[in-house]
Structures are given as structure tokens and as C-alpha cells.
Amino acid sequence: MMKIKKAYYYLFYKFYKFGEWSPSVLPSDFTATFAIACLEILLLISLKFYYIEFFDRNDTFVFSSLQTLIPLSGVVIVNYYAFLNNKSWKTYVQKFDKWPEHKNLIGTWAVILFVAFVFGNLALAFHIMGKITGIE
Template sequence: MEKIKKAYYYFFYKIYKSIEYTSELVGGAFWTDFKAGLVIGALEIWFLISIGIYLVLITNKNIAELTLTQPIVFIPLIIILLLNYFSFIHTDKWKEYNNEFDQLSIKKNKIGGKIVWCTVVFIIINLFFSYYLLLMRAKRNHTGPYSKEYIHQQKVKDSISGAKYK
């Protein structure tokens, strides 16, 4: 458990250092810890969204059936928010870890940075891929923007707007 905690703080550390570096370049080095926490929260939520989409695809449910009031949705969100609050906002424990990670060798920090940024890229690509799979299912099943009713409605809307300008 301690290794997972340390990895989580290292992930925060690399995001924090990246935001700190870019903020200094543009002259806005303020609230760096908040920005880093926001980035981590967004990545976690994007990861949960992709898992939710995969769950919808595997169970053949409709995406519209998932709402924020369902326990399968709001419990993970609350866990993420509480985890981030108690890790980064409520205490300054992350500062101790940042000082510890600053002492790592350049080689270890480069390797760790590559792992962190590969994880970030993986989460983003995974989110886009899950949406792509959802779109392909909609196309195959003629639902959503590929339903006959929606296409007909768009044709009528286009013909009305085209008639106004002639």
C-alpha cells in the first residue's frame, strides 16, 4: 500500500513540476498545487469515463441509462474527490514527498517522468478510443446520430434553412 501511495504522490510531483515550469515561463506561478490536483482529478475522471463506456459496451446497455445519481457513477466520483482532497488539499504531506523526490537522481527522475507521461497519454488515448468504440456501436445499431429519425430531422432542418436563403 505504501508503494501505491508513493507512486500516487510521484505522479502528482511530476505534474506539479511540469505546471510549475510552464507557469514560470509565462509569468503565472500561482496555485500550482491546485492546478496539479485539478489535472490529476481530470485524468482520474477521464479514466473512469472510459471504464464506464467499456462497461456500457460490454453489457450492451444504453449510455443514457447511466446518470450521476446511480451508485456505480457517484461512488467512484466521491472516492476520487475525497482521495484528492485528503492527499493534496487537506494536508501538506505532498510537500514532504516533493522534497524527497527532488533528491532523486536525474536518471531516476527522467525514467519516472517518462512513465508518468506515458500514463497520461495512455489515459487520453484510452478515452478517445472508448468514445470511438461507442460511436462505432451507434453506427452499427443505427442509434444516436445514426438513427433514421435523427437523420430525417437533420434533412428537414437543412432543407428549411436552405429555403430561407434562396
């Protein structure tokens, strides 16, 4: 469980550093939290599409349904309490800043692969939903 938490905070760290590097009017911690929430929501959307494909083809994806709003609300609440509510992310940022260059490079590639996985997974889910609806 600690490895998952550490990976979660490392993902936050990389987005935080990207937020500091890029010009933005929003604070970097908010930008990082928002980016992680977006990734999680995209992953949930693709899982919902897979659910429709493999388990319930009669289900429709509606943003106003409780089946969709509850997980999306859960993502926002968890991210708020993990990052914005307490300032424990600051200790993780300091800790990850001290990592050696090669370890940080491996972590950067892991984050890039994870983001590519989420977007690739979403593209595949859209492709499958296109076949179901005949839009393709």
C-alpha cells in the first residue's frame, strides 16, 4: 500500500514540477491535483465504456446518472484530501527533489508511460464504443 501511495505522490510531484515550469495563473499544487483528477476521470470513463461493452450493452453513458456522478465525486474528494487539504505533499516534493538524477529519470519515464497508457486506453475504449454504436 505504501508503494501505491508513493507512486501517487510521485505522479503529483511530476505534475507539480511541470506546473512550476509552465506559465500558469493557478498555483502548481492545484494544477497538479487537477491533472491527476483528469487522468483518473479519463480512466473511469474508459472503464465505464468497457463495462458497457462486456457486461451491459443496454447501458448508456450519461453524465447525470448516479452511477457516473458518484465515482467522479469520489475522485475529486480523494484528490482534495490527498493533496490540497493538508500540506503533506510539500514533504514529498522535498523528498523527491533529493532523488538522484537517474532515479528521477526512471520515474519520469514511468509517469510518461502511465499517462500514455491512460490516453491509449481511452482511445481504445472510444474505438470499441464506436463499433457498438456504429459510428466507427
